[in-house]
Amino acid sequence: MMCPKCHRDTKVTDSRTSSEGMIIRRRRECVRCGFRFSTIEEVAILDLTVLKRNGRREPYSRDKVLAGLQKAIEKRPITSDELRRLVAVIERDIQLTRKPEVRSTEIGEIILRHLKKLDEVAYVRFASVYQSFSDLRGFQEALHTLTGARRSRRSPKHTKR
Numbered sequence: 740m741m742c743p744k745c746h747r748d749t750k751v752t753d754s755r756t757s758s759e760g761m762i763i764r765r766r767r768e769c770v771r772c773g774f775r776f777s778t779i780e781e782v783a784i785l786d787l788t789v790l791k792r793n794g795r796r797e798p799y800s801r802d803k804v805l806a807g808l809q810k811a812i813e814k815r816p817i818t819s820d821e822l823r824r825l826v827a828v829i830e831r832d833i834q835l836t837r838k839p840e841v842r843s844t845e846i847g848e849i850i851l852r853h854l855k856k857l858d859e860v861a862y863v864r865f866a867s868v869y870q871s872f873s874d875l876r877g878f879q880e881a882l883h884t885l886t887g888a889r890r891s892r893r894s895p896k897h898t899k900r
Contacts, residue, residue: 742769743776761827779823784830788840796840804829804850811865815858829853859885 740749752775753766763780787799805826812822832849833841847869854862866872866881 740767740778742772742774744774745769745772747771749776757824757827759824759828759831761831762823781823781827782830782834784834786839787833789846790840790842792843799833799841801826801830804846807865807868808850808854808861810868811854811861812858813864815861817858817861821857825853825857855885 741747742749747769748771749767749769751765752768755764756762757764761782765778765780766775767778768775784799784801788796789799790796805822808822808825817825829846829849832853833846836845851862851866851869854865862885863878863881867878870877870881872878872881
């Protein structure tokens with residue numbers, strides 16, 4: 740990689756992998772001028788087609804996923820690093836489908852599954868757009884899904900004898 744200051748070669752002085760193993764942060768130093776900077780490497784999803792609800796096909800766009808997530812987490816206590824990790828995990832799950840074409844609804848479900856674990860308010864916000872809530876019933880169903888999931892995680896399962 741070239742130095743952003745003098746445009747000469749750099750060397751890596753430190754590398755750290757994220758907990759999910761999908762992002763690598765590298766600390767670099769210019770061999771000529773000594774300028775130090777960091778880079779972030781992420782897996783890029785190439786050659787993936789998204790099948791939209793209306794039947795159109797378009798190339799996968801990380802920017803579209805990111806834009807939808809940013810709207811959902813607006814004014815929520817989620818850092819940019821957490822958002823970056825979230826996108827990486829979502830993309831990992833998309834790649835695990837091992838299909839060259841993925842329905843937009845599959846991507847939406849993957850996003851919802853991860854938002855549910857990360858932030859309940861962001862989950863409801865994303866669900867309201869993704870599932871096109873037209874009235875209060877949609878919000879009630881999303882909240883019911885969240886409270887039901889929370890209850891089942893807290894209470895141990897009892898078996899009848």
